[in-house]
Amino acid sequence: SAVISQKPSRDICQRGTSLTIQCQVDSQVTMMFWYRQQPGQSLTLIATANQGSEATYESGFVIDKFPISRPNLTFSTLTVSNMSPEDSSIYLCSVRSGSGTETQYFGPGTRLLVL
Amino acid sequence: QKEVEQDPGPLSVPEGAIVSLNCTYSNSAFQYFMWYRQYSRKGPELLMYTYSSGNKEDGRFTAQVDKSSKYISLFIRDSQPSDSATYLCAMSTYNQGGKLIFGQGTELSVKP
Numbered sequence: 001s002a003v004i005s006q007k008p009s010r011d012i013c014q015r016g017t018s019l020t021i022q023c024q025v026d027s028q029v030t031m032m033f034w035y036r037q038q039p040g041q042s043l044t045l046i047a048t049a050n051q052g053s054e055a056t057y058e059s060g061f062v063i064d065k066f067p068i069s070r071p072n073l074t075f076s077t078l079t080v081s082n083m084s085p086e087d088s089s090i091y092l093c094s095v096r097s098g099s100g101t102e103t104q105y106f107g108p109g110t111r112l113l114v115l
Numbered sequence: 116q117k118e119v120e121q122d123p124g125p126l127s128v129p130e131g132a133i134v135s136l137n138c139t140y141s142n143s144a145f146q147y148f149m150w151y152r153q154y155s156r157k158g159p160e161l162l163m164y165t166y167s168s169g170n171k172e173d174g175r176f177t178a179q180v181d182k183s184s185k186y187i188s189l190f191i192r193d194s195q196p197s198d199s200a201t202y203l204c205a206m207s208t209y210n211q212g213g214k215l216i217f218g219q220g221t222e223l224s225v226k227p
Contacts, residue, residue, distance in 0.1 A: 031213055042203065042217040092158055102147040102207045104215060106158035
């Protein structure tokens with residue numbers, strides 16, 4: 001299984017500022033995914049990040065708010081821009097297991113609180 | 116209507132009990148069904164994976180999929196305090212680009 005790390009593990013930010021979350025995988029992967037888990041809610045896919053191409057965003061998420069970089073096959077960043085308290089959430093990155101299934105491995109998450 | 120519905124609980128059971136966790140879904144195109152376990156302040160961990168209908172067993176865990184009823188279940192036998200966590204069902208269709216649709220998660224507490 002892939003080992004995924006995220007930085008920072010948690011942060012408290014002021015509204016109007018931006019935070020960049022890093023995701024590092026211990027093996028090369030084609031697709032990386034970014035999810036949001038709001039308090040008491042299910043995980044919701046924000047975008048899919050492929051190396052060498054623009055990220056694909058899900059309905060309700062836009063690049064200006066959540067810019068994503070994917071500079072190589074083991075690393076990605078998600079920026080939460082111009083934050084408001086509604087952005088307080090857990091942000092998770094994931095990768096496909098590569099076993100021919102649709103399963104995914106998740107990182108530990110970044111817990112963000114916006115004041 | 117949400118694509119995937121899951122009773123959020125919380126569910127509290129005594130140690131040794133059989134636990135039944137369930138999800139219903141509306142999209143008949145779903146073919147891949149997963150259960151994840153998420154401990155507090157951790158990322159989701161894959162527990163069980165099932166393709167299409169049928170049962171799958173792994174130790175104390177059994178996953179069932181009934182596509183005719185659009186209903187999936189996870190059974191935990193001889194539950195242990197270490198099973199206390201949030202359990203999330205997830206599913207996807209073929210060629211959905213890897214997108215998983217999650218249920219809300221059921222919070223389970225197993226009391227010693």
